[in-house]
Structure formats: C-alpha cells, structure tokens
C-alpha cells in the first residue's frame with residue numbers, strides 16, 4: 036500500500052507559506068508544503084492538522100483539496116489541502132526557513148520535485164483562498 040504524505044497550502048493575505056526542509060541530506064534546502072506522513076489509524080486531515088502544529092506551532096483549519104493523489108515515488112503519494120491559520124504565527128520548529136510567497140513569487144524558491152505539479156496547479160487556481 037502507498038505511504039500517504041499530506042501537505043498544507045497555507046494561505047494568508049493572498050500569500051502561500053513555503054517551508055525549507057532541514058533533512059534528510061538529499062532533500063535539505065528544498066522547499067515544500069508543511070505536512071508529513073499519516074500515522075497508522077489516523078485520518079489524512081487529522082495528520083495534517085497535527086503536523087502543522089508540530090512543525091509550525093499553529094492551529095489550522097483545512098479548506099479544499101488541491102488535485103488528487105500526487106505521486107512522490109514508487110511507494111508514496113502526496114495529498115494537499117488548502118488551509119487557514121486560526122491560531123498562532125508560524126515558526127520554523129523543524130524547517131530551516133519559512134517564506135510567504137505572493138503569486139508572483141511562487142517560483143522564487145526551489146520546490147522539491149514532487150511539489151512542482153502541485154504548485155503549478157495552485158498557480159492556475161486564482162484567486163487563492165483557503
């Protein structure tokens with residue numbers, strides 16, 4: 036069965052939150068959507084809310100799904116939801132850096148390869164709203 040990774044397209048004031056990975060070494064420095072692996076028995080949505088809290092110290096409310104299953108590797112896939120912050124201000128607890136991107140800045144960071152089609156889809160889904 037595929038490993039499910041969930042990612043949040045956190046949108047605030049018309050900007051998208053991007054996060055720079057700290058590890059593993061071959062991914063460090065690449066930019067991603069906050070999120071992570073779904074634990075056994077956990078729903079995708081619960082996992083995403085949990086990961087945003089663990090990684091960024093914020094509480095989020097999920098919105099719509101962006102696309103379907105985005106293949107990351109032979110064994111893993113990525114599912115993405117839009118999200119809005121309902122409590123807190125994002126802090127890079129597990130990332131090297133965080134950056135808010137306007138639509139014009141969407142490609143200013145070096146997205147992980149698996150995220151690029153998702154970002155492409157987001158770029159076409161204007162105006163952004165959670």
Ligand SMILES: Nc1nc2c([nH]c(=O)n2[C@H]2C[C@H](O)[C@@H](COP(=O)(O)OP(=O)(O)OP(=O)(O)O)O2)c(=O)[nH]1
Pocket residue numbers: 040041042062067068069070071072073086107113147149150
């Ligand atoms: N969170 C996240 N992971 C992504 C994205 N794109 C992408 O290829 N990945 C990959 C990187 C990792 O190999 C995997 C997610 O693992 P993770 O390390 O973030 O998950 P986790 O927090 O549950 O980690 P751990 O408990 O295993 O340490 O998916 C993305 O946009 N967000």
